[in-house]
Amino acid sequence: MARAAGVSQASVSLVLGGKWRGRVSARTAETVREAAQQLGYRPNLAARSLRTGSARTAMLVVPALTGDFFAQVHAGAARVAGEHDFGVVLYPSPEGIGRAPDPFDSARAALDGVIASSMAAEALSSLQDGGLPLVMLDSEPSDPMASAVVNPDIADGMRRVAAHLLDLGHRRVAHLAADVPSWTFRLRARALHEALGNFPGAELVATRGAALSVQDGQRAADELLALRPVPTAVVCDDDVLAAGVCKAARRAGLSVPGDLSVTGFDDLPLATALEPELTTVRLPAQEVGAAGMRALLAVLDGQRPATTTLPVALAPRASTGPAPH
Amino acid sequence: MARAAGVSQASVSLVLGGKWRGRVSARTAETVREAAQQLGYRPNLAARSLRTGSARTAMLVVPALTGDFFAQVHAGAARVAGEHDFGVVLYPSPEGIGRAPDPFDSARAALDGVIASSMAAEALSSLQDGGLPLVMLDSEPSDPMASAVVNPDIADGMRRVAAHLLDLGHRRVAHLAADVPSWTFRLRARALHEALGNFPGAELVATRGAALSVQDGQRAADELLALRPVPTAVVCDDDVLAAGVCKAARRAGLSVPGDLSVTGFDDLPLATALEPELTTVRLPAQEVGAAGMRALLAVLDGQRPATTTLPVALAPRASTGPAPH
DNA sequence: CTGAAAGCGCTTACAG
DNA sequence: CTGAAAGCGCTTACAG
Known part of the structure; x- marks a missing residue:
């Protein structure tokens, strides 16, 4: 040249x-x-990276490619990265939120840092070996492994769901929890328990766990709907689970929301694909990704960014209605 | 060391x-x-790559992260890559199937080759500049840009859908097409036209195009359902579109499949989240990804792999039934 | 303002 | 069997 x-x-x-x-x-x-x-x-990127000691590349680790949430997170991160002449490499952890085998072998780009979304804390231990700065998204804020944490306000979202149902007169509420050992789901459960516990007359009548699939959600919902008296509302940790509840309800001859109100979480495209459309919580996924990338750049720049919390919104739709008496 | x-x-x-x-x-x-x-x-990967001239890394370009299909394609490709000590880097094209701006800037890993799934042919022109071997998945087999092509047998899938509906007695069928200029959707349309055209008495009564979202599908379905006489079945290019038709049908007071049969394509998780569950076509997504990676490795090895076609399967479920008379 | 040179960390002939 | 050396293509002091 x-x-x-x-x-x-x-x-x-x-x-x-x-x-x-x-x-x-x-x-x-x-x-x-x-x-x-x-x-x-x-x-030649390899030569540049060898010389400068930096690849200007971040790896984004996500538990799954399914669903719009991680796509949005990636989009946000990639946008901010692009503005700083950085690249983002996506690493879908083969084990879901579980232990990531060795990202450095599989997505072998030379890396400057890692951003991990919604992973179980232990899952990232192999990342620690890399000695790279780690930004965690949708994760335990006090995790010592993380150089920075960016979270949507999950607890607030769940509180809004509870308030919405209480407003509609629901008092016997069941919880369909995601059977996934990550911070985000633990917090969803806790926030719901507290919100209901603090409201006189309201009761969390039952909790069931299910893997994050429509089928498992449906199976768990069958049990919830067999309870007597039947709960008037089922709060789900996730839209996919809520879809399972809707299926179970229809098969049990219950109408949604006439006989049973159902809420989701995440506002996936699925939420509006269903009929009735799901009342759910919209997470600022793009902003989470963007803030995560910004935090990583700050860390790389020697700064010590604080934990960021991003607001969420309730999306009230047709799957919730007044409690039957 | x-x-x-x-x-x-x-x-x-x-x-x-x-x-x-x-x-x-x-x-x-x-x-x-x-x-x-x-x-x-x-x-140090950069040093190794500089010395050997190879990064042992392939980039997988996909139009979207949404939906299980591309997740599966990636999983398959990553598995085969791992077996050959290769890495896979995912590049979700920001423009959907449209023109990929410059993958080399955004996912800047040094690359040995590119695998692109379901992209519009023109979209890949910027890739060509890289001078890298390109394997295309779910794409025009005769594309001169591609070193190899791996396709699920899309036409056969659509023929099976048509045969299934004809078996059930449907004669007035409408087509809800994806408004996306890619090979896979053009072929779906053509195969459906041919299958129906070759069957005496059957008629493709109408075709509407819609963007790949539930909302657009629903809107287009409204038009289809306003036709008189109403078609007895709507064949959709995609499960998302089929979800839109189901919503439109329910709102129009039509029962699925009593009054109207609906078919999807791709067998996304959405297909079984809906009630009734969608009759659809299952694509061997993992195998497509795996075969794509194998083809790339072969090309890198100096071979000239042939076009591969992978079988698909009809998944008959509850959204199709006998034609009403 | 311009160019020659060092050196990033590897791999691979090559000489001992 | 072992080690010294070249060289991949850059970037960045450094000398002219």
């Missing part, structure tokens, strides 16, 4: 790196850019 | 690279491995 332009390697690097002002003449800079254009020249 | 083990750099490289047999003594090899363990030593 340098020979093609008839200039030194240094000039090429300076010009293409945008650091030429005051070090290379405008004329030379122009020559370089033309030649680069001509040749379709792309700097 | 070499100094720590008290051996030469070369020995370390040989041992850790598994190429030491007959070149390094067993004793030295053991020493190296112990030291590496102790130090938590990880070879």
Whole structure:
């Protein structure tokens, strides 16, 4: 490339790196850019990374590719990364939120840092070996492994769900919990218990756990709907689970929301694909990703960013209605 | 690392690279491995890649992270990659199937090849500049850009849908097409037209296009259901669209499948989240990803792999039934 | 303003 | 069997 332009390697690097002002003449800079254009020249990333010791790349670890949530998180992170000439590499953990085998082997880009969303804390231990800065999303804020944490306000979301149902007159509420040992679901359970516990006359009549699938949700819902008296509302940790409850209700001959109110969480596309549409909690997924990337850049910059909490919103829709008497 | 083990750099490289047999003594090899363990030593990927000229990394370009299909494709590709000490880096094209801006800037890992799934052909032009081998998945088989193509048997899937409906006595069928200019959807449309056209008495009464969302599908379905006489079945290019039809049907007071049969395509988790569950076509997504990775490895190995077609299966469920008379 | 040179950490001939 | 050396393609002091 340098020979093609008839200039030194240094000039090429300076010009293409945008650091030429005051070090290379405008004329030379122009020559370089033309030649680069001509040749379709792309700097070798491996060489640059070896020389600078940085790959300008972050890895985003997510438990699953399914669902819109992580897609949004990635979109947000990628946007911010792009603004800082950074790249984002996605690593879907093969084990779900469980232990990530070895991201460094599988997505082997040279990395400057890791952003992990909604993973179980223990799952990230292999990441620690890398000695890379770790930003956690939707995760335990006091985790000592994390250089920074960015969370949607999960507890507030669940409180809003509870308030919404209490407003509608529901007093016998069941909880369909995600059987997943992560911070986000533990918090959802706790916030619901507290909100209901603090309201005189309201009762959390039962809790069932289920894996994050419609089928498991449906199976657990069957048990909940067999209770007597039947709860008037089922709060689900997740929209997928709520879909299972809706199926179970229909098969049990219960109408939603006439006989039973159902709430989801996350506002996945699924929430509006169902009929009736799900009342759920919308998480600012894009913003979570973007804030996570910003936090990582700050850490890389030597700063010590604080924990960030992002507001969530209740999306009241057709799956909730007044409690039957 | 070499100094720590008290051996030469070369020995370390040989041992850790598994190429030491007959070149390094067993004793030295053991020493190296112990030291590496102790130090938590990880070879610098940038240096290796610079030296060898290969990053042992493939990029998988997908139009969206939403939905299980691409997650499965990735899982398959990552599995095969891992077996060959390769990594896979995911690149969700920000523009959907449209033009991918510049993957090399955004997911900047040094790459040996690209696998692109379900993208519009033109969308990949910026990839071509990279001069990297390109394997296309779920794409036009005769595309000159592709070094290899791996396709699920889309046409056969659509033929099975048509046969299923014809078996059930449906003769007035409507098509809800995905408004997406990619090979996979063009082929779905063509196969359906042909299958219906070849069957005496059957008629494709109408076709509507819609973007790949429940809302757009529902809107287009409203038009289809306003036709007189009403079609007895709606064939959808995709499960998401089928969800929209089911919503529209319920709102129009039509029962599925009593008054109207609905079919999807892809067998997303959504298909069984709905009530009734969708009759749809299951694509071997994992196998598509795995075969794609194998094809890329073959190309990298100097071979010229043929186009691969993978069988699909009809998943008959509750959204289709006998045609009303 | 410009170019020659060092060096990032590997792998792979090559000489001992 | 072992080690010294070259070189991958960059970036960044450094000398002219």
